[in-house]
Amino acid sequence: MCAKSSKGSREFWNFSPGFLAGNAVVALLVTLAICPSCLSRTNAISELADDFLLSFLLSTSLSYGGYLVEDYFDRRISWIEYPVKRLVLECLCYFLYVFTISFLLMFLFAFVVRQSFTLENVPWKPLIQSTKFPMRLAFVISFIFISRSFLVEWRKAAIEAEQLKTERFARQYQSLKDQLNPHFLFNSLNVLSNLVYESPDASAKFIRQLSRIYRYVLDVQQEELVPLEKELEFAENYLALQQIRFEEGLEYQINLNKNTPGSLPPLSLQLLLENAIKHNVASAQNPLRIEISLENNELIVKNNLQPKTSQPEESAGIGLENIGKRYELLSERRIAVTDTGGVFVVRLPVLSFE
Template structure:
């Protein structure tokens, strides 16, 4: 009986673990069918383990038949109780919030249940299998002894299962926390991107308004160029990163657009060594170029010179520093701050800002996509 009791407790744990992996999400008939089948196989395995020779003859099979029935009911009862206890505590007490309380109550209730059920089934089994034993002459102390060792082993086994259950719930909690964090970051990033579209359009329309009064021909060319550029803005507004080649192409178009307005008062050069497999947040270059033009003097006496070039994994945008009176760089907080926050959300690398007496320089990290 002691060996069988140990086997039954072990079977209970196996059933519980298997049950939560492949039965929980199925329909009731399939769950019941698999529950019965698993317990039959466990009971059969125990009988084979303790009496392999019994299967060599018909007489042996008849002898072990009562043990098989006894094993099946013991295994099923313990497994069912374990499932009920765990299902109850899964709803009432979280491993994450109350680990000690969950552990103590699970052990207390399940071990109490296991002791009572093991004791009752053992008594009933003895009364059925041994007709000479009755309620009057049964050795109640001996029956209790039959459950002590299995309960002790059950402490070890249920501790292993409890550790698995605890880690499983902590993993789910970690996944949920990461999902919430990702959703929050995605929302923040989208909010930053949403600043760019109206910001770009508003500034472009301001420029167009001035050109209409200054030069009608220029304003017509400006509108044509603007339509092509704005198409790019619409295409990349849902992207987290764009290729360096696309962003350089957009920068060239944007500077050409500004040349219509400033002519020889604006000078620029672009020197890029490598553009393959390098990325940056969309419209980063446009924001830097717009800041340079917006906050610096652009005139025949003081032409604005903008350079875009690459050094290793950094894209550098620099201009001669000749700020307008009463202006500070990026006074509205849209440009540099927007880029900085987007880099913080996308990477652990930061942009670098270098402000000298005669030059203003911003270094953008060039990112690569994880394979």
């Protein structure tokens, strides 16, 4: 669109019919303003034609020169980076151009058309004074061109800045999502490696459940948001997978309708659930209890706190930080984390899926 607009602008200024017609109208208005009574005097028609020709040449030269000066500086000095330098140089160049062109036109018109002097007695002072009106007109033209040029460049810079911002956010968000896929697989394989020695039957069941879950991981890895329904279904499958590992050591409840509208960043629940399991004891004597519910358009993930005394399992250092950063890129709403000493609660805002 910008390329077509620029091309259309160049075609207009390159002496197109529209450009010539516009300057003809300006020349006619200037001529009538100088001598409004000339139309009623038949002997003044030739003088009127001469004045119209001079006005037309001045208008055409001044407007086309303004375009050339603007185009020259557009390609060399940015309004955004050097506004004062651009303003001073462009005005100086344009007014110098206007004075030179208008003086030459006045000189040639008086010498060739009206033959009002000879080369031996050139009226330099009157000719220089005759450039006052073109210089005033140049002030108006330069104001129009400078305003137009500044607004066009400012709009272009604003659009480019917004595009760069959007692209940067997209890269950041994609980078955060790329962390999830290998992170989830790495932790699952660690669990499976321990489970193989403890129970071959349980490990086989774990592998089948893991394949169903990992299919979901692959399906949503390119999405920015996924329906809440899918995240809840995934959370249930993930907890069922972990229950194969911990048996009675893990208890969970999902206390909301799976058809609840809204969306979440993909795998948000998996990271929270994994975080709870990683940092807390989960045994038959001290079961880990996880509860998922909905309150005030926020998904609440709650677990009892019973920290492990030994070092926690290895982690890629993501989790809550990853979820928080993705929310920052997607919405003005933020996650909330509460640690009461006995219960750990994370609130995830439910976003609208647009």
